[in-house]
Amino acid sequence: MLSDAINSGDKDEATKYLDQLLDLKLPVCVKINPEAYSEDSIRLRVGVADAASDAHIPITVMVPVYMTISELKEKISRDYGFHPALQRWVISKRLAQDRETLYHYGVRNHDDSAFLFILSAQASGWSCPGCTFMNKPTRPGCEMCSTARPDNYKVPDIYQPDEAETRRLQQEELASLQYKQSVKDERERNFQELLETDSRSLVGNVDELDCAICFCTIMPGEGAVLRECLHSFCRECLKETVLNCTDAEVACPYRDDAYSCNCKLQDREIRSLLSQDEYQKFLELRLNIAESRSENSYHCKTPDCAGWCIFEDDVNEFTCDICNETNCLLCKAIHKGMNCKEYQDDLRIRAQNDDAARQTTEMLDQLLKNGEAMNCPKCQVIVQKKDGCDWICCLMCKTEICWVTKQARWGPQGAGDTSGGCRCRVNGVLCHPRCQNCH
Structure with missing residues (x-):
């Protein structure tokens, strides 16, 4: 309502509303509508300096007088790459505040001047060691030549990414999430493939290969890969190896001039290679071998x-x-x-x-x-x-x-009576020099 009274030129109405505001003691900010200013841009002369150098670099920017200092910082960030958080503007010997306009600080004509101080030359980005291009702080690699960011460079704590950087960071985060998901999916596929392979009694060969025993070419799926050592053979050679084995455990038949494999075939591999009758005979052979090798059988x-x-x-x-x-x-x-x-x-x-x-x-x-x-x-x-x-x-x-x-072993009173019997270990003496523990 106050703005309507001012727009209409009603002094009495405006004074009434102003008195009400004074009674409430409210903090008030008055901002002039941009329509009150000229829409023409003026030429602003800006002197730029940073903490690393005493020299001022003059630049010229075209700006409307109703532009706020915050908007001016965004423009400099877009045009020159200096983030708004790193910019300090001095106009008419005053430190400019973001919400105020250039008009507020007396900037109204062509060639009016302002001073821009950059807090830190390093804070504005990092210089590529390969091509010297000044990159934005958050870039992991040079935008021009892809050289990695120096390890000793640290993104300033006060740095706030601009809109373009924010989009890039969001895209990088999305790409990272997609990559992690793809890795997770691949691991799940590999795990399921491993479970499926483990469920097979005999693992077939995936690629074409030559049998190390008969040297015949084995097409994919026609041979077998042993689980313990991953050596591959044709199934017929493995079957003959099992049938001609005279040991309880069947060793891998791989041999060459420098190496002899000692890994054993698993029982499920043997069962898959043999017929039911052959497998039964193989089990009987194992039992006979175990019996013959047991001392107390x-x-x-x-x-x-x-x-x-x-x-x-x-x-x-x-x-x-x-x-x-x-x-x-x-x-x-x-x-x-x-x-x-x-x-x-x-x-x-x-x-x-x-x-x-x-x-x-x-x-x-x-x-x-x-x-x-x-x-x-x-x-x-x-x-x-x-x-x-x-x-x-x-x-x-x-x-x-x-x-x-x-x-x-014991005397007439039974177990523990050492008055008779062999009296073994009485006083620590064995009952006979060849005693093999008579309990």
Whole structure:
């Protein structure tokens, strides 16, 4: 309303509103409408200086008198690259404020003067070490020759990017986000591809290659790449390698003059190469090899039974999971329905008319003579030592026996009675020089 009164020239109305403002004691800023000024631009002479030099560089700019100092700073930033935050204007010996106009500071005619001080020459940007072009502070590389920004240059804390720089920074941030997303997507694709590859029993070759065994050319997908060492072969050569292997583990067949691969084929690779029957035979071979290499193995005495076990020192019987027969580890025989003494007595009786029984009896007698078997010191049944330590236990009377001394392990009072038996480790002395731990 005050502006309407002033525009209409109503002095009394304007005075009334002015008195009301005075009573309210409000801070007021009066700005003259640009329409009140001449629309013609004037020629403003500007002296430019910075902290690094005492010399003034004269420039001339065309400006309207109603232009604010803030607008003037933006114009200088666009035309010469000096950011508004770095500009300090002195007009009519006064430090110009952003909201005031040139007219306010007396700039009204051609060739009126003003002074522009640049806070820091470095703050206005960085000079390219390659081509000396002055780049804006936030640019990571030279706009002209792409040379990297010097490592020792730091963007001033007071620096505020102009509109063009803001757009560029936004585009760079968007490009960075897109790049990070593409990297994330690529990692996800690689992970899914890895999962898909891991789910295969046998990994096929992607490229055409020559088999290192038969030297035949293998087309993509027709060969196999071993997981452990990444060596590639044709499937037929790998299959023959597995079938002719006499070891429990199948080694990679790669060989050359300088190197021999020791990596092993995985079980799922072997299963994929062989037929069901071939794989079953391979498993049986593995079991036979494991049995032959085990010190404490015992094979079931049932004819043609493939069952076997690995026994501990305190185990005297083995029930076969295949034929369900119980094997006596001390008699090395199956005597179903009889204890050890009854079995051995039965052998002696049957030995008179049964060649097999006689041979078994003769074998037991020979074992006794050779020291490979002994009579239990309590019930006199024949017992044999299993592999391992010198402790055995009679299945008939449960007497604990010291094999090396052929005596009971303990005295008449049982376990812990050192008044009798082999007296091993009494006063720290072994029961026999060749004692192998009779417990």
